[in-house]
Each structure stands twice: as structure tokens, then as C-alpha cells.
Amino acid sequence: QLQLQESGPGLVKPSETLSLTCTVSGGSVSSSGYYWGWIRQPPGKGLEWIGNIYYGGSGNTYYNPSLKSRVTISVDTSKNQFSLKLSSVTAADTAVYYCASVNKRVYGLVDYWGQGTLVTVSS
Amino acid sequence: EIVMAQSPATLSVSPGERATLSCRASQSISSNLAWFQHKPGQAPRLLIYGASTRATGIPARFSGSGSGTEFTLTISSLQSEDFAVYYCQQYNNWPPLTFGGGTKVEIK
Numbered sequence: 001q002l003q004l005q006e007s008g009p010g011l012v013k014p015s016e017t018l019s020l021t022c023t024v025s026g027g028s029v030s031s032s033g034y035y036w037g038w039i040r041q042p043p044g045k046g047l048e049w050i051g052n053i054y055y056g057g058s059g060n061t062y063y064n065p066s067l068k069s070r071v072t073i074s075v076d077t078s079k080n081q082f083s084l085k086l087s088s089v090t091a092a093d094t095a096v097y098y099c100a101s102v103n104k105r106v107y108g109l110v111d112y113w114g115q116g117t118l119v120t121v122s123s
Numbered sequence: 124e125i126v127m128a129q130s131p132a133t134l135s136v137s138p139g140e141r142a143t144l145s146c147r148a149s150q151s152i153s154s155n156l157a158w159f160q161h162k163p164g165q166a167p168r169l170l171i172y173g174a175s176t177r178a179t180g181i182p183a184r185f186s187g188s189g190s191g192t193e194f195t196l197t198i199s200s201l202q203s204e205d206f207a208v209y210y211c212q213q214y215n216n217w218p219p220l221t222f223g224g225g226t227k228v229e230i231k
Contacts, residue, residue, distance in 0.1 A: 010126075037220075047210060047222035064219045093129030098167070106172060109157055113166040 002026045002034075004072075004099050004114035012121050018086040022099030022114060029055055029075050029082055035062075035102035036082040037110070038073060040095040048095075052102050053082060089121045125149055125213050129223035134230040142198040144226045146211035151191045155215035158196045159227075160189055162207045170209075171196065198228075206230055 008020035022036070029036060037052035051063035055075040063071050072085040086093060096116040103109040126149040136142045146156065154174040161167040169178040171187035174194055184199040198205055211223040 020230075024130075039220075039222075046224045047212075049218070049220040049222070052220075062218045066219075076150070102220070106214070108155070108217050108220055109172050110159075110212055110214075110220065111169050111172075113159075113168075115166045117166065 002101050002112040003114045004112060005099060005100065006099050006114045006117040008117060008119070010118060010120060012089055012119060013123050014090055014121055015088055018084070018089050018093060018098055018119055018121070020099070020117065020119070021081050022083070023079070023081050024101075025080070027101075028077075029080050030077050031055075033104050034077065035074070036106060037100050037102045038084045039098045039110070039113075041098070041116075042092070042095040050084065050097075051072055051085075054104070055082075091121050093119070094121045095119060124219055125152060125216055125221050127211055127213055127221050127223035129209075129211060129226050131226060132198075132224070133227045133229060135229050136201050137231045138203060140201050140231075142201055142205075142228055144196040144198075144209055144228070146189075146196070146223050148192045148194075148196040148213055150216075151215045152215035154190045155213060156187075156189070156194050157214065158185075158213045159210045159212065160207045161210060169211070201228070 003025045025064045035052040035054045038050040053073045070087045098116045099114045101112040128147045156174045158171040159167040175187045
């Protein structure tokens with residue numbers, strides 16, 4: 001069973017870049033069976049999908065159009081991790097950020113999640 | 124983008140009673156719908172996928188039904204550990220993957 005754990009700064013200044021890492025255990029980020037993704041939840045609001053990366057073959061990335069210009073998701077196979085970078089952040093990017101696995105066989109099913117990490121954007 | 128709407132926002136139920144949660148899609152998503160349970164400070168847990176298939180290890184008191192645009196999650200007899208927030212997610216047409224706003228099941 002996959003386990004995912006987010007890590008990274010809990011406080012980021014406006015206009016800077018938010019950087020988070022997700023460590024995967026119980027499986028490999030090189031697996032052809034999964035996309036690796038990020039989802040966020042601003043305080044008091046719903047869940048928003050940020051994007052996925054598929055490392056198993058193509059390395060393709062898929063981003064939410066609303067965030068696409070500011071988001072980069074990448075994979076580090078040497079550490080069995082994947083990461084999120086969100087540039088030019090504002091207070092609206094304050095949220096709990098979750099990393100997740102997205103099943104490739106059941107195309108698009110989010111099946112495992114991390115516990116989430118709160119990132120606050122403030123000076 | 125497919126918009127997912129859940130109702131009610133809050134459901135007050137006594138232990139042992141049945142809970143029925145609804146999820147509606149803005150267009151047909153066939154049976155490509157999942158349900159998650161989320162407790163504070165924990166990772167969300169997959170309960171149901173394919174609208175009606177229980178995920179590994181999920182008790183039989185959780186059941187899902189529906190197809191197209193209307194879906195239901197039923198908890199047949201609420202246990203104390205079932206009080207949580209429940210979300211639906213569509214994966215029929217993405218990107219983007221989209222989620223409902225959640226239903227909080229609280230103790231009556």
C-alpha cells in the first residue's frame with residue numbers, strides 16, 4: 001500500500017515560490033501504474049486539483065488551467081520523491097496542500113493521499 | 124470543466140442510523156465517480172470508486188450507487204468512527220479532476 005508524506009516550508013512570502021516535496025513509500029515513483037499529483041484546499045473552501053505528472057513512460061504533466069502558468073511538478077527518482085513548485089504566490093494560495101497518487105489503470109482515480117501540509121502566504 | 128455539487132452540506136445523524144449523501148455532476152460522468160472520507164489531521168481515504176465498488180478494506184456498511192449525473196453514498200448504520208467529511212470526485216473527463224464541496228456527517 002502506498003504511503004505519501006508532504007514536506008516543505010509552512011510559511012512563504014508573497015511573490016515568492018512555494019516548494020513542496022512528497023516522499024513515496026510502498027511503491028516507486030517510476031512505476032507505470034501511477035500519476036503523481038497535488039491537490040489543495042484553501043481554508044473553508046473545497047478541494048482544487050493542481051496537477052499530475054506521469055513518470056512511468058512519457059513524463060507528461062497535466063496542470064489545472066487556472067494555475068498552469070505558475071505550476072511545475074517534477075519527479076526525483078533517486079529519492080523516490082516528487083515535488084511541486086508554485087510561483088508568484090499570493091494570499092489566495094494559502095491552503096492545505098496534499099500530494100496524491102492518481103491511478104493509471106482506473107484512469108484519473110485519486111487513490112492514496114498524504115496527510116496534507118498547511119502553507120500560509122504572508123509577509 | 125465538470126462541476127460536482129454535494130448535498131446536504133451537513134448531515135446530523137445518530138449512531139446506528141442510516142446516512143444518505145448525494146453528489147451531482149454538471150454533465151454525465153458515466154460511473155467514473157469516487158467517494159472519500161476525510162477526518163481532521165488524516166489523509167483522505169478512498170471508500171468507493173466506479174460509483175459502486177468498495178475499495179480494499181472498506182466495510183460493507185458503505186455503499187455507492189448511481190450513474191450519469193446523480194450519485195449516492197449510503198452508510199447503512201453509522202458507527203462512531205464514521206463521523207467525518209465525505210467528498211466525491213469525478214474522473215470521467217480530465218484535466219481538470221474535480222471534487223464536490225463535501226458533506227460533513229456529524230453526531231445528532
